[in-house]
Amino acid sequence: MVAGEPPFKGRTDSHTRVSILDHEPAPLLQYSAEVPRQLERIVSKALAKDRTQRYQTVTDLKLDLEQLRNELQLSSTDAAGLDRALHKSLAETITAASVPTHDRGQVDTHAESKPETGTSKIADANRQKGLIFVGLGILALLVVVSLVYWRSSPPPINSIAILPFVNESNDPNADYLSDGITESITNSLSQLPGLKVMSRNAAFRFKGLKQDPQETGRSLNVGAVLTGRLVKFGDRVIIKTELISVADGSQIWGSEFDSKLSDILSVQDEVSRKISENLRVRLTGADEAKLAKRYSNDAEAYQLYLKGRYFWNKRNEEGFRNGIDYFKRAEERDPTFALAFSGLADSYALLCDIGVATPVNEMPKAKAAAQKAVDADPNLAEAYTSRAFVKLAYDWDWLGAESDFQQALKLNAKYPTAHQWYASYLMQMGKFNRAKAELEEAHNLDPLSPIISANTGLYSYYEHNYDDAIDKYKLTLQSDPDFWVARHYLGLAYVQKGMFNEAIAELRSLIKVPSGPLPDDVVAAETEAAASLGFSYAMAGKRAEAQAILDQLQLLSRHRYVSGIYFAAVYAGLKDNDHAIEYLNKAFESRHPGLVLIRIDPMFDRLRSDERFKELVKRFEPIP
The missing domain is CATH 3.40.50.10610 (ABC-type transport auxiliary lipoprotein component)
Structure with missing residues (x-):
C-alpha cells in the first residue's frame, strides 16, 4: 500500500468503526513524499466525512483514476495492467457494498487481498510508478468504507x-x-x-x-x-x-x-x-x-422586487398596478435585474388579460419589459415565459410564442407557470390532446393549484363536453369554493346545457348580487362576469335584463376601456349578429388577449355560419 497502513484502525472492530465515523485519516503525503497531489485529492474525496462531498458513484471515482493514469503517461503495457486491476477492484467494491451488514467483515477481509493480486501484474514498473499502481488499486478498496457508510445511512429525501x-x-x-x-x-x-x-x-x-x-x-x-x-x-x-x-x-x-x-x-x-x-x-x-x-446584487432592488411579487400575487387590478410601481423602482436600482423586468411584463400583460387596460396601450410596455428580461438574462425561464405570453396574447405570433415556451421549459422543466401557459397556447391553437398533456405536467408540479385544476374543466368546455366540464369545475370548488375562474365557467357551462336558472344563480353569486339590478360599481369591478350574466339572460330569453347590462357596459365604456368582446358576448346571446360581429372586430382592433378563442368558444357557435365571422377568423391565420 502507498501509506503502508489502513486509513482507519483501532484496537478492536468497534474502535475501528468509531475511527471511520469520527476521525479524519492522515494525509498520504505524511507517509510517502512521492505520492502525486492528484492522488492525495482523490483519496481525500473518497474518504470525506460529509457524504455530499464524496464520490457519488463508482463511475465518478473510476473517471478520476483514469485521468490520473493518463496524466502520468503510463506505457500501454502498464495501462492495461492497471485497467485490469482497477476493474477487478471496482467490481469487488460494488459487491462488498451490497452485502448485508452482518457479512461485511468477511467481505472486507477477502477484498483486501484483491488489489495486491491486481497490482502484482504491474510489478515490473519502476518503484515510484509501482507505488502509484498499488495506490490506485487499493483506493478502490478504500471506497468500500465510504460506500458501506453511505449504504448504512437513511435514503435521501427527494x-x-x-x-x-x-x-x-x-x-x-x-x-x-x-x-x-x-x-x-x-x-x-x-x-x-x-x-x-x-x-x-x-x-x-x-x-x-x-x-x-x-x-x-x-x-x-x-x-x-x-x-x-x-x-x-x-x-x-x-x-x-x-x-x-x-x-x-x-x-x-x-x-x-x-x-x-x-x-x-x-x-x-x-x-x-x-x-x-x-x-x-x-x-x-x-x-x-x-x-x-x-438575480441581483443590490439588496434594496431585491426587496423592491419582493414587494412587487407580493402585490402581483393578489391577482387583481390594484395588485398589478402596485406591482408595476415596485418593479419599476427595482429596475431603477438595478437596470440588469431580469426578474424585475419579467414581473413588470407579467403585470402589464395581466392587466390587459383581465380586461381593465387597453391592450394597444399597455401590451407594448409588457413586450418591451419581457425583451429586457431576456436580454438581461438569456438563461432565465421566467423571461422567456413572459415574452411568450406577449407573443401569444398580443402579437399573435403563434410560432414565436411556441418557441419561447419551449425555451423556457428547456431552461427549467419544473416551472409550472410555463407548462400552464404553454398548455393555454396549445388549446388556443385547437391542439386539445397536447394541451391536456401539458396541463397534466403542470398539475404534477403544482397539484393544488386552483387555476390548473379549473383549466382542466375549461378545456372540456371548449371541446363542448359540458358534463365533464361541470364535474371538473365542481371538483375544483370542493377545495377552493370561491375560485373565480371555476365559478365563472361553471355558470357558462350551465348555459350551454340549457340550465339557465342554475347559470344565472351561479353568476349572481359570483358577483355577490343575488337579486335585483346590478349596481354600476359591480359592473365596473366584475365586467367580464357581468357580461357573462348578460349572455345568460339573453340565452334564457330574458331580453330586458340582458339589455340593461348592455346599457351599463356602454355607460362604463365612456369612462374607461371595456373590451368589445364583452359587448359581443351579450349580443351573441341576443342573436344580434350584426352588433356581435361589429364588436368582435373592435376587439380585434384593440388586440384583446385570447381573442383567437372565438374559433372554439361555444358562446359564438351561432355566428360560425356568418361569412363576416369567417372572414374575421381568417385574420388569425396561419394557425400552426
Missing part, C-alpha cells in the same frame, strides 16, 4: 415543500418579506433536477393555518418540509428555520440567522445550500451554480 414563513413581527407590512423569502427559496431549489419541490401555490394554501408540519407534508406527499419564522425590526431581521422529516417528524436541520436586511440574499443562499446538503441531493457543478445564482 421531495420537499417550503411552507410559508410566518411573519412574527408586529408589522403586517413585513409580509412581503416572509412571503418573498419563501418563494425565493422555492424557486432556487426547484431548479435542482434531483429534487421535487412543491410550488408556491401549493404551499401557500397552508398560509395562516395552524397545522402540524408533518401532517402538512403528508397532505402534500413530500418527504420533508421547511418551516420558518421571521421577525423584522428596523434594518435587521431574525429568521428561524427548521427542516423536518415527514416520515417520523424528526428535525433534519435547523438554524437561526440574525442579519441585516441588506444581507438577506446571503441568508437565502445559505438556507438553500443547507437544505440540499441535508437532503443529500446530488449536485453537479451546474446545479451548484444554479443554487448559488443571484
Whole structure:
C-alpha cells in the first residue's frame, strides 16, 4: 500500500468503526513524499466525512483514476495492467457494498487481498510508478468504507415543500418579506433536477393555518418540509428555520440567522445550500451554480422586487398596478435585474388579460419589459415565459410564442407557470390532446393549484363536453369554493346545457348580487362576469335584463376601456349578429388577449355560419 497502513484502525472492530465515523485519516503525503497531489485529492474525496462531498458513484471515482493514469503517461503495457486491476477492484467494491451488514467483515477481509493480486501484474514498473499502481488499486478498496457508510445511512429525501414563513413581527407590512423569502427559496431549489419541490401555490394554501408540519407534508406527499419564522425590526431581521422529516417528524436541520436586511440574499443562499446538503441531493457543478445564482446584487432592488411579487400575487387590478410601481423602482436600482423586468411584463400583460387596460396601450410596455428580461438574462425561464405570453396574447405570433415556451421549459422543466401557459397556447391553437398533456405536467408540479385544476374543466368546455366540464369545475370548488375562474365557467357551462336558472344563480353569486339590478360599481369591478350574466339572460330569453347590462357596459365604456368582446358576448346571446360581429372586430382592433378563442368558444357557435365571422377568423391565420 502507498501509506503502508489502513486509513482507519483501532484496537478492536468497534474502535475501528468509531475511527471511520469520527476521525479524519492522515494525509498520504505524511507517509510517502512521492505520492502525486492528484492522488492525495482523490483519496481525500473518497474518504470525506460529509457524504455530499464524496464520490457519488463508482463511475465518478473510476473517471478520476483514469485521468490520473493518463496524466502520468503510463506505457500501454502498464495501462492495461492497471485497467485490469482497477476493474477487478471496482467490481469487488460494488459487491462488498451490497452485502448485508452482518457479512461485511468477511467481505472486507477477502477484498483486501484483491488489489495486491491486481497490482502484482504491474510489478515490473519502476518503484515510484509501482507505488502509484498499488495506490490506485487499493483506493478502490478504500471506497468500500465510504460506500458501506453511505449504504448504512437513511435514503435521501427527494421531495420537499417550503411552507410559508410566518411573519412574527408586529408589522403586517413585513409580509412581503416572509412571503418573498419563501418563494425565493422555492424557486432556487426547484431548479435542482434531483429534487421535487412543491410550488408556491401549493404551499401557500397552508398560509395562516395552524397545522402540524408533518401532517402538512403528508397532505402534500413530500418527504420533508421547511418551516420558518421571521421577525423584522428596523434594518435587521431574525429568521428561524427548521427542516423536518415527514416520515417520523424528526428535525433534519435547523438554524437561526440574525442579519441585516441588506444581507438577506446571503441568508437565502445559505438556507438553500443547507437544505440540499441535508437532503443529500446530488449536485453537479451546474446545479451548484444554479443554487448559488443571484438575480441581483443590490439588496434594496431585491426587496423592491419582493414587494412587487407580493402585490402581483393578489391577482387583481390594484395588485398589478402596485406591482408595476415596485418593479419599476427595482429596475431603477438595478437596470440588469431580469426578474424585475419579467414581473413588470407579467403585470402589464395581466392587466390587459383581465380586461381593465387597453391592450394597444399597455401590451407594448409588457413586450418591451419581457425583451429586457431576456436580454438581461438569456438563461432565465421566467423571461422567456413572459415574452411568450406577449407573443401569444398580443402579437399573435403563434410560432414565436411556441418557441419561447419551449425555451423556457428547456431552461427549467419544473416551472409550472410555463407548462400552464404553454398548455393555454396549445388549446388556443385547437391542439386539445397536447394541451391536456401539458396541463397534466403542470398539475404534477403544482397539484393544488386552483387555476390548473379549473383549466382542466375549461378545456372540456371548449371541446363542448359540458358534463365533464361541470364535474371538473365542481371538483375544483370542493377545495377552493370561491375560485373565480371555476365559478365563472361553471355558470357558462350551465348555459350551454340549457340550465339557465342554475347559470344565472351561479353568476349572481359570483358577483355577490343575488337579486335585483346590478349596481354600476359591480359592473365596473366584475365586467367580464357581468357580461357573462348578460349572455345568460339573453340565452334564457330574458331580453330586458340582458339589455340593461348592455346599457351599463356602454355607460362604463365612456369612462374607461371595456373590451368589445364583452359587448359581443351579450349580443351573441341576443342573436344580434350584426352588433356581435361589429364588436368582435373592435376587439380585434384593440388586440384583446385570447381573442383567437372565438374559433372554439361555444358562446359564438351561432355566428360560425356568418361569412363576416369567417372572414374575421381568417385574420388569425396561419394557425400552426
